[in-house]
Amino acid sequence: MPLDTGGVTGLHLQMDGDRDANRHESLTPTLDTGPDVGAALKAAREFRGLNLQDLADTTRIRRSYLAAIEEMRLDELPSRPFTVGYVRAYANALGLDGEAAVDRFRREEPLTDNALRAPIGVSETKDPRLTLIVGAGMLVLAAIILWNIAQRAMSQDAPPPHRAPESAMAGAKLGAAAGPVSLGAPLPAPVESTTPIPYETPGLAEATAAGGSSDAVIAARKASAANPTAPEAAIPARPLPPTFTPKGAVYGAQPGTSTVTVQALKGASLIVRGGGGVVYFARQLAAGEAYRVPNLAGLTIDTTDATAFQVFVDGQSKGLLPSPTISPSKLTGG
Structure with a gap:
């Protein structure tokens, strides 16, 4: 089976x-x-x-x-x-x-005490310029501190300041009696060389001589053009004073230091120049005003109208200015 x-x-x-x-x-x-x-x-x-x-x-x-x-x-x-x-x-x-x-x-991997790391890909970078600024500030602060320490050390080692004697300081106090102070001779007045020549309106002198009538001025000009040899007698002839008599302001030198004096018979400009073109006097003189010429060599009298000024030498009349430009020495015969 x-x-x-x-x-x-x-x-x-x-x-x-x-x-x-x-x-x-x-x-x-x-x-x-x-x-x-x-x-x-x-x-x-x-x-x-x-x-x-x-x-x-x-x-x-x-x-x-x-x-x-x-x-x-x-x-x-x-x-x-x-x-x-x-x-x-x-x-x-x-x-x-x-x-x-x-x-x-x-x-x-046990936990440690280390700080947490930043995420990957994120890097912590510092600006270098901030470091440079902080460093420079620290250097400046240290330099200031060292400078203050050096100044204190120098002030402690420096000798005490010198003090003047008490007697000298008492004499120098405010309100102390002071000795006589001698002053020099006064300086001469500045030369009026910066005074500009006054502007004279054309025809103003003629109109003034004619009594302010423009018709008289026009008539005088027509007569002068018709008779060129006739003298320009804008002012009627009148006798001249034999001696100098002030009739207005007198400019220039002092009476004892001047020989020649010119006096305006009517309004006109007068300029007195020296060597090198230096201007001693320049002014528009009104009638009666005068100028005493300093006794200096090389001066020249210049005017726009010679017949507007009378000449005095040592106070005696010498008549009118011979010419618009002339030396004072010629007026005295020198």
Whole structure:
């Protein structure tokens, strides 16, 4: 009678299937696989046939950050709270326990007292100009302090200021009696060389001589044009005084220092010049005003109308000026 082996055969097949399942489960990577949590996550990713870009699209985490987690290059990752969140999201995306992955990460990378690092890609740079400004300010402040210290040291080492004797200071007080002060001789009066020549209105002298009548002036001009040889007697002839009698202001030198005196018979300008064209006197003299000529060599008398001035030498009349321009020495016969 043949041996019934169906049950044994089925049992053998069932046992072989269980052995294969256990072998498959033993080959599946877990969070305890590898030397660190990064290697465990990488093994789980490769076992599932995923690449970093697939996980980056799923977790919205940069691919470079995922690669840094797998290699445990923590210096390329942001601060620790961000890194912990990335590890949890990475494990959850692979269907693993995110909290268990975080616990292993914390055991392998314990928290230190170091300050949180800035996110990757953000570099903290300082403006070099600020350093230069601060340095310059410190140098200026140090120079001011040193200068004040040096000034104090110099003031302490300097001798006391010299003081005059008390007797001299008492004599110099305000209100102290002072000795007589001698004054020099008074300076001579400035020469009237800056006085401009007064402007004389054309025809004004003729109109004044004619009593202010313009018709008389026109008639005199017509008569003069008709008889050119006739003298221009704008002023009726009258006897001249034999001696000098002041009839107005007298300009020029003092009475004892002058020989020649000219006196205006009517309004006219008088200019007295010296050597080199220096003007000693220039003025419009009214009738009766006079000028005493200084006894200086090289003077010249210049006037616009010679008949408007009478000449006196040592107070005696010498008649009218011979010419509009003449030297005083000729009037005295010198």
